[in-house]
Amino acid sequence: MTVHFKQDTPDDSNRLDGMKQGVLGKSIRRVEGMAKVTGTAPYSAEYPIADCAEGVLVTSTITRGKVVSIDKDAVLSMPGVLAVIDDPAMTTRAAQGTADEAPQQEPGTVCYWGQPIALVVAETFEQARDAAKHLPINYREDPSAPLDPQAVEAEEQEDETVRQGDLDHAMATAAHSVDVTYTTKGHASAAMEPHASIAQWDGDKLTVYASLQMLNYNISELADALGMEEENVRLVSRFVGGGFGSKLGVSEDVVAAAIASKEVGRPVRVVMSRQQVFQCVMRRSETTQHLRLAADENGKLIGFGHHALVSNLPGETFAEPVLQSSHFLYGGENRDLMLEVARIHRMTAGSVRAPGEAVGMPALEGAMDVLAEKAGIDPVELRLKNIPEEDPEEGLPFSSHKLAECLRQGADAFGWDSGPRSPRHTCEGEWWVGTGMASAARVHNIAEAKSRVTLKADGSAVVETDMTDIGTGTYTILAQLAGEMLGLEPAQVLVELGDTKNPRGPGSGGSWGAASIGSAVYIACKAVREELGQRLGVGETELELKDGKAASGESLVSLLDGNDLSREGHYEPGDIKDDFTASGFGAFFAQVRVNRFTGETRVDRMLGAFGFGRVLNHKTARSQCLGGITWSIGVALTEALEFDPRDGHLVNCDLAEYHVPVHRDVPDLEVVLVEERDPAASPIQAKGIGELGMCGGAAAIANAIYNACGARIFDYPMTPDRVLAAMPD
Amino acid sequence: MRPFSYSRARTLGDAAQLTHDDTALAIAGGTNLLDLMKLQVETPETLADISRIGFGGIEDTDDGGLSIGALASNTETAVHPRVRSDYPVLARAILAGATQQLRNKATTGGNLCQRTRCFYFTNIDQPCNKREPGSGCGAIDGIAKLHAVLGTSDQCIATYPGDMAVALSALDAQVEIAKSGGDTRTVPVRDFHCLPGDTPWRENVLEEGELITAVTLPAPVGGTQIYRKVRERSSYAFALVSVAAVVEIEDGKFTRADLAFGGLAHKPWQDPRIGEALMGKVPSDDLFDKAADILLEDARGFGENDFKIPLARRTLHAVLQNATEAAA
Numbered sequence A: 001m002t003v004h005f006k007q008d009t010p011d012d013s014n015r016l017d018g019m020k021q022g023v024l025g026k027s028i029r030r031v032e033g034m035a036k037v038t039g040t041a042p043y044s045a046e047y048p049i050a051d052c053a054e055g056v057l058v059t060s061t062i063t064r065g066k067v068v069s070i071d072k073d074a075v076l077s078m079p080g081v082l083a084v085i086d087d088p089a090m091t092t093r094a095a096q097g098t099a100d101e102a103p104q105q106e107p108g109t110v111c112y113w114g115q116p117i118a119l120v121v122a123e124t125f126e127q128a129r130d131a132a133k134h135l136p137i138n139y140r141e142d143p144s145a146p147l148d149p150q151a152v153e154a155e156e157q158e159d160e161t162v163r164q165g166d167l168d169h170a171m172a173t174a175a176h177s178v179d180v181t182y183t184t185k186g187h188a189s190a191a192m193e194p195h196a197s198i199a200q201w202d203g204d205k206l207t208v209y210a211s212l213q214m215l216n217y218n219i220s221e222l223a224d225a226l227g228m229e230e231e232n233v234r235l236v237s238r239f240v241g242g243g244f245g246s247k248l249g250v251s252e253d254v255v256a257a258a259i260a261s262k263e264v265g266r267p268v269r270v271v272m273s274r275q276q277v278f279q280c281v282m283r284r285s286e287t288t289q290h291l292r293l294a295a296d297e298n299g300k301l302i303g304f305g306h307h308a309l310v311s312n313l314p315g316e317t318f319a320e321p322v323l324q325s326s327h328f329l330y331g332g333e334n335r336d337l338m339l340e341v342a343r344i345h346r347m348t349a350g351s352v353r354a355p356g357e358a359v360g361m362p363a364l365e366g367a368m369d370v371l372a373e374k375a376g377i378d379p380v381e382l383r384l385k386n387i388p389e390e391d392p393e394e395g396l397p398f399s400s401h402k403l404a405e406c407l408r409q410g411a412d413a414f415g416w417d418s419g420p421r422s423p424r425h426t427c428e429g430e431w432w433v434g435t436g437m438a439s440a441a442r443v444h445n446i447a448e449a450k451s452r453v454t455l456k457a458d459g460s461a462v463v464e465t466d467m468t469d470i471g472t473g474t475y476t477i478l479a480q481l482a483g484e485m486l487g488l489e490p491a492q493v494l495v496e497l498g499d500t501k502n503p504r505g506p507g508s509g510g511s512w513g514a515a516s517i518g519s520a521v522y523i524a525c526k527a528v529r530e531e532l533g534q535r536l537g538v539g540e541t542e543l544e545l546k547d548g549k550a551a552s553g554e555s556l557v558s559l560l561d562g563n564d565l566s567r568e569g570h571y572e573p574g575d576i577k578d579d580f581t582a583s584g585f586g587a588f589f590a591q592v593r594v595n596r597f598t599g600e601t602r603v604d605r606m607l608g609a610f611g612f613g614r615v616l617n618h619k620t621a622r623s624q625c626l627g628g629i630t631w632s633i634g635v636a637l638t639e640a641l642e643f644d645p646r647d648g649h650l651v652n653c654d655l656a657e658y659h660v661p662v663h664r665d666v667p668d669l670e671v672v673l674v675e676e677r678d679p680a681a682s683p684i685q686a687k688g689i690g691e692l693g694m695c696g697g698a699a700a701i702a703n704a705i706y707n708a709c710g711a712r713i714f715d716y717p718m719t720p721d722r723v724l725a726a727m728p729d
Numbered sequence B: 001m002r003p004f005s006y007s008r009a010r011t012l013g014d015a016a017q018l019t020h021d022d023t024a025l026a027i028a029g030g031t032n033l034l035d036l037m038k039l040q041v042e043t044p045e046t047l048a049d050i051s052r053i054g055f056g057g058i059e060d061t062d063d064g065g066l067s068i069g070a071l072a073s074n075t076e077t078a079v080h081p082r083v084r085s086d087y088p089v090l091a092r093a094i095l096a097g098a099t100q101q102l103r104n105k106a107t108t109g110g111n112l113c114q115r116t117r118c119f120y121f122t123n124i125d126q127p128c129n130k131r132e133p134g135s136g137c138g139a140i141d142g143i144a145k146l147h148a149v150l151g152t153s154d155q156c157i158a159t160y161p162g163d164m165a166v167a168l169s170a171l172d173a174q175v176e177i178a179k180s181g182g183d184t185r186t187v188p189v190r191d192f193h194c195l196p197g198d199t200p201w202r203e204n205v206l207e208e209g210e211l212i213t214a215v216t217l218p219a220p221v222g223g224t225q226i227y228r229k230v231r232e233r234s235s236y237a238f239a240l241v242s243v244a245a246v247v248e249i250e251d252g253k254f255t256r257a258d259l260a261f262g263g264l265a266h267k268p269w270q271d272p273r274i275g276e277a278l279m280g281k282v283p284s285d286d287l288f289d290k291a292a293d294i295l296l297e298d299a300r301g302f303g304e305n306d307f308k309i310p311l312a313r314r315t316l317h318a319v320l321q322n323a324t325e326a327a328a
């Protein structure tokens, strides 16, 4: 039996707060953690499938053009080689998140350097790799492949454009104005587990073990690529070693493995090399952002301008949504926002953790710091002054809004000095020491989701959905949520994820996982409770369940009387999303030191205060925030994709040369969770947290660099060369 | 990875025999060679595993110096009590490199022979004169942030990426080399690596069939020893610029100034004129500037790496100032 619920109005009954088990929100360790750290949790390449052949992708060495011929015979005679596959159904890039249909196919048409064009299958991985490197390919190169986003005419994304009032006039007449241009470089998700799949056919039924974030969409993307019915496809992703957006859409390995397995009549495994993961999955676009802020003498914004230029391949729908939070974070009646996309032939641009705000907020919050300095106002105070009452463009109320609390509580916990600020106030040995802050904002996303909850005759419970846990804690929070609703300890709730034989979840992406699938589980549990209530003769709202018993003393086991009780919850976001602007908010504070000789910057300590609705598990929520702050250290200081100017290939395509922060770069981090209930965000009053923790943090570091040494830098990441170039003598 | 045969050398003679052929390579810790084999940058037909030949020890020499076997792991060397007390610049340089796991496997010989990290060298679908003579240099008009500003040629602008050898150069260490016939020779570390010139594929003076057996350090000298490595992140990154310094100041004047630089050239860079300019002089900003002028006299950037020139100057300042403060 399925219970469908569409949320059209706010729900401030906060039913979960009235439950008796007391496990929701608790700091519980990840239930699958032990299996992961002891190596018993299988990742997709690790399923022990008998007689599995190995496939290695062959990638293009031209930027744009056609594959004229592939000399398959040249490698078919090499030891162990079984097949060379260049089926037109193979995909040449990953699907964009939630695409729900096959991405670009036809590997014979090359659109970027490093694009997959064939697959070599052999008995062993080494044989396949050697043959892949030796495969002779004849191309017809198209020399007209624009590579520089600044050098082409960009396309305006019209639905992002906002023009209100007269910004030019506001800039000209403002008491204080800021007109600055920031740049950010491209980023990689750099998840630990590379993309990998094993495909296996049983008649016309296909099973693929793959490392993917959104099986509910991936199944249609794969079926579409292969021209199959979804019923005949099963995807399994029980454990995913990080995705950060790079595994939102079905990737090239998945489709190639499926086609190859059919052709060679054996299971086939395709694992991307680290270089291939970097070169042919997804990049975050580089950005150029022009910010204009106009404020009155009190620092209140009267004008707000944010133009951004991003890039992608021709034909891709995704444009890094840089302006996402700029639309509502601060007031200012004269507004001018515009997003443009340059079509260039670098690898596909797509979602990388917190698409939009991850780079938009560091620019906006950098510009706000410039304004605070010009207006002589404490940066925290400047933000507090500019929090709008309602969405300044849409006129909608906010579903909930904790920015002010985050700013205040964060400043307190950090020990923020609100006194006058000027650079170079503290020098310790060779190091200038300074502080900076920034606001955090990340739009709240939510999606349709289904889950089955079964109360077993023995009094335990099972939660089933094809939702994934990409290392975030989904297994754990769903056990807590169902436990809370059904009066069980989380250990009594078995959570089964990552298999499309289960009801469709929302997938993990856009930080929407917990709130969306949590709502489906909540709805299913409510339906189970309703049935139990009926059996006991009490209404669902009066039913009290704790430790496997109702308040009346009757145990679940006796109520179930030898039978399982199962309900499916189906959550659908309703019209409510048109009635409110919903976002997570927060504030970052950083103390950094900058070496006065070398321009090296090291973060001393950082604090983030965040409000994102109900906290489902303090430990996993805090871990998400810590991870987010760590990413913002990377955005601020080290992470940058470097593309060759002549053929657009990504040059730094491994973890030695794409610099994510290492342990030593991540100091004392502190997280303050500002608890709240958001009645309009979801039936469980929760919003997203996975991405918020990195939306703006880089600006806190950039602003601290300025406060430390006087180098005002407008280009992220702020590597020593850039710091030195901007550092006053 | 191409098929290759693997032989375990039991003796130095075995190893020399096995590697006496340009399709054979010695493998020690494998932390560099295996990565390059997976990328098919290195495609040896034979791998001679030298890790079981007994030249791993670290021993005192008769003249009060120290001999570090070619197979001593970087970790063993960095924690060795005599290295720590008598040659701290070496311990610091090693610990500034790679990660603990890599240092546990990496060896003295392998570290000296590690290959450049140039992006175009490691991508076999790009031109590179070092990997494929005559194919061109991808880096010169490409992404050259990591590349050299001293001693470059129009064939190659790669850097030698290591840290250990920079400290060994400043310490005036010698590389002990065994030839296939059983002969040995000794080459100062400072002369071990080559400039790219017209032969960028040639990175050091080893001839076919020659192996490094040890590195010897002279008797320790006093003074302040500093290894300063500038990098974007605080660990697990190669040097943008590094400076190894063994400096003594007596009566307010430099009485020793042995300096070597990493990240600037195809080899650890040394210029005896820098020491000469400092000797007998009173430390001052002006003097440090003069030293930097000598170092950078012929420096030339390639756009992206232009910053290394001022960075080298500033890092040298920092090191000499640290040394001056330590002496005070």
Ligand SMILES: Cc1cc2nc3c(=O)[nH]c(=O)nc-3n(C[C@H](O)[C@H](O)[C@H](O)COP(=O)(O)OP(=O)(O)OC[C@H]3O[C@@H](n4cnc5c(N)ncnc54)[C@H](O)[C@@H]3O)c2cc1C
Binding pocket: A656, B025, B026, B027, B028, B029, B030, B031, B032, B033, B034, B035, B050, B070, B096, B097, B098, B099, B102, B105, B106, B107, B108, B109, B110, B111, B112, B113, B114, B161, B162, B163, B164, B206, B210, B211, B212, B213, B236, B237, B238, B239
């Ligand atoms: C991600 C990463 C980061 C790193 N960061 C740093 C860093 O910051 N600083 C730094 O200095 N290094 C760094 N390294 C490099 C590391 O120090 C070297 O890989 C290591 O020292 C090589 O030693 P090995 O014994 O493993 O050499 P192998 O890989 O076994 O061999 C390397 C080369 O040396 C040759 N060789 C080995 N022994 C001998 C011998 N006795 N005689 C003649 N030839 C020999 C081999 O034939 C081969 O060509 C890093 C490496 C990695 C992978």
Ligand code: SF4
Binding pocket: B116, B118, B119, B120, B121, B127, B128, B129, B130, B131, B136, B137, B138, B139, B140, B155, B156, B157, B158, B200
């Ligand atoms: S700099 Fe040297 S190693 Fe790099 S591409 Fe040029 S020739 Fe090859």
